Amino acid sequence: MSWQGELNRFLASAYKNWIISRRNIFTVFELFFWPMISLLSIGLLTRFLAVEGSMVSFLLVGAIALTILQVAQIDVAYVLLFDMWSKSIKNTFIAPVRSYHLVFGALLFGILRGSVVFFILVAVSGHLFGFDFLAGGIFPVLAFLAGIFAMAASIGITVCISILTFGQKADVAAWSLSGLILLVSGIYYPVDVLPPLLQALARAIPLTYFLEYYRSIFIPGPHHLMWGAALASFYLTLGLILLDRAIERARRTGILLRLSE
């Protein structure tokens, strides 16, 4: 198959997600309403508590990271959720597609939507709370976003694996996994405040390291960006392998057929 044909197999998922999102009024809520609510509530809380400048940065970085993560990870999960909800999953898996075609195609659209949300939140937080996201230059922003999108891909893959393993009821994972990330990866507080067991868990989550790295621009401190990048790559690779296995298992158990009925 030519490279253009192979590229289109990736783009197929992005194309489907784009059209479905374009026609869905609730996309407005995902892209604008909830992100703005999240940012404004945290920003206003910092004002009410008279939080000093560096702490405002700390909290706003967390709020923005969580929002982008949620937007991008749901897009990856949508690659299977849309098919499952419309009971058309067999039409996708009768085609010669692999997990990476589906995941990276959907992730591409997730990156697009996540970037739109990021630019909106950056503009609003800069205007209302005087927060300068480019304080450290462009590279830290790109590294930070890359880390969030890699994490989003891993969460989205986990949702897909859950659906293929446990069936339709597992779609609740699409909205609950980012809650776990919120709790343990230091979105609104340093992971040092967590109990030892949760701290160990936090150290296994790449987002923890990307947050520490980006925050180190505003509040100087140690960070382990490369370790975070290595973990993110590891989870992404492992996730794709496990997703392929989950697809094969769903073919063996017949779940793939039941998800279409």
Place this chain on the structure above:
Amino acid sequence: MSDKVMQITEKSVQAKGICKRYKSFFGRSATILKDISLDIDASEIFGLLGPNGSGKTTLISIFSTLIYPEAGSLSILGMDARGNRDAIRRCINISTAKPNFPWSLTVKENLRHYGMLYGLYGAALSRTVQDQMEAFELSEFQDHKFEDLSTGLKQRLSLAKAMLNHPRLIFLDEPTTGLDPDISLKTRQLIRRIHDEDGISVVMSTHYMPEAEMLCDRIAFLRHGSIVALDTPQNLKRHLKLGERICITYQGEADISALQGQPGVLGLKAENGRMEIAVDRGEESLDGIIKLFSGAKITDIEIKEPDLEDVFIELAR
């Protein structure tokens, strides 16, 4: 395209000892298919018949590599299904009963999406989508969302989708279920055209005996996950003596022994002035049969086609 894909074969499906069980989370299992073995020629339209739950959809899903069998060997278009799944998937496609596609995508967008999944791009993608919309008379509905289509249009979209990758073998799972009679007829004509004009091998499942008779060169009857009969429609009816039935209500005497020897008569049953005669070809046999009722007064004649139920009652004996 790999050499394996290009390999010339005379068999579209070769299955041996296919078994399938579904296991529940708590370890309970249900056997769906038992020791299915059959060879399907690439040149034929092959029918899988059986009641609900007989395993037709599961068998078609296994043949199309959508799900895997628990035991047995399977070769599709000459390629071993275990080691060549991607190559097989490039050469086959499926259209299912009660087809479903992403709801908010239009006809054209759905076809584009699935065309992209098969690696079509650029002008070839646009042309293929356009060709299939024209072939299945979907052009005027191209901007209609899937959720707004009638059942017949959804079925035509499903068939158009199944043709996107120019398959060598197409699986149709109950393609006319739930369709109005006129749409069913049109769908059958489309299936016939796909086979005759495009040279595509067809394996289809159906509930309807007339549909199978109209389209299929050979039929396998499935019951409780096993093949209970496998032959051409004519041979099946002949062997099971389930041709058309001429039901004659009469007063007086009829020559039963002469009727039994009449050419085309497969069997008969007479009681209380009513005779049911199984014949090979109803209308052609009718003249000769009526002559043998010269000593009686015929009050009613009805010609009935055998239905699936008749066949299964016979096969279950």
